[in-house]
Amino acid sequence: MTTNPPIRIGVLGAHSTGKTMLLKRIEMELRGNGMAPVRTGSIGKRAALNGLPKMQKHTAASTEWIIAQGIADEIAAAARGADVILADRAPYDALAYFNAALEFRGEQIDDLERDRLLLLASSQLPKYDLLLATVLDETMPVQAKHDYDPRYRVLVDQHTHALLISEEIPHLRVTSDPDSQAYAVVQALEMCLTEAAV
Template identity: 35%
Template sequence: MTIYLGIAGTHSTGKTTFVQNVLQLAREHQLSAAVVSDTATRCRDAGFPILKDHTFESTLWIMTSVVKAELEAGLRAELVIVDRPVPDALGYLEAALAATGRHVTSEERAYLYGLAAHHVKRYGLLLKTTLDETIPLGPDRDPDLGFRRAADRHIEAALSEISTSWFDPNADTTQQRIRSLLTELGSSARG
């Protein structure tokens, strides 16, 4: 059995630190774990526009690449931590469209949101960070604070639109939920 844990949020909001902490907890529970991350960089390297230049195509590329990476990671891990789960890309697309005054067609929008709404059900737990402007930007990150704020708002709006619930990764109740999930997963893995 594989559990998928997704953590969404704009860049430089503590996701990487959170992922490292969950990996440590997984090791303590003797669980195999894998991380899916850095999909936007691969998208850019493939020739697609990202950040303020996101398009329907780049968003779809990211979303389907995340799905593919999740499936591959699930072949070898009991816990798959997804740094930027499928719905995260919707927030970046919406922020890009708002920043540039562009639009996608209603069919394209329905396609992307439908894909996210169906796929999000695979996550055993979905988390979303909150932008904390005091956290320093990571290396090679886009420094546009206005865009980061917009991405943060639009990620949350996208999660609401696809009618899914999410949790604050820093809340004590979420930390307890994660520990319980890992304990349950460890128990079922050892049979």
């Protein structure tokens, strides 16, 4: 187990915008530089296995479970001795999906419930050293095995970036442009190497 808290990099954004691939690239670069990153993920699949609604059907309960599961995964990764935790879906990601689902369905939730979920997500922000927010490129196809509603996908993208801006959360926007992707990888690698040298 490491004696220092691991470096944490989180990614968030609409589905099929390259989040997992981006983290895989960062993971590969870190391993090539002698670091021991751990990548978390598959929370959506696990939510479905537990009978929780997702995507357009997200509820406050499923959102809370996803945020809590992400927190638990990161704690477990730190316990396993990760130098760097690569969080595939940082807590605000779940909020964006939920807010998009509410708008998609034309629903509202109680202010206290919304504030409670926001507090849960925001309580994790100080742990992150870098947040990467992917930007939707509607010309890029989604994976064929998924049945995504295109309007919902756009809403997720809009709510992701609106949350980051409204909450004044420092982050790096990552587009589908190869130069933007490469820049994000370099920024993550340089930050991790700098932090590790301290």
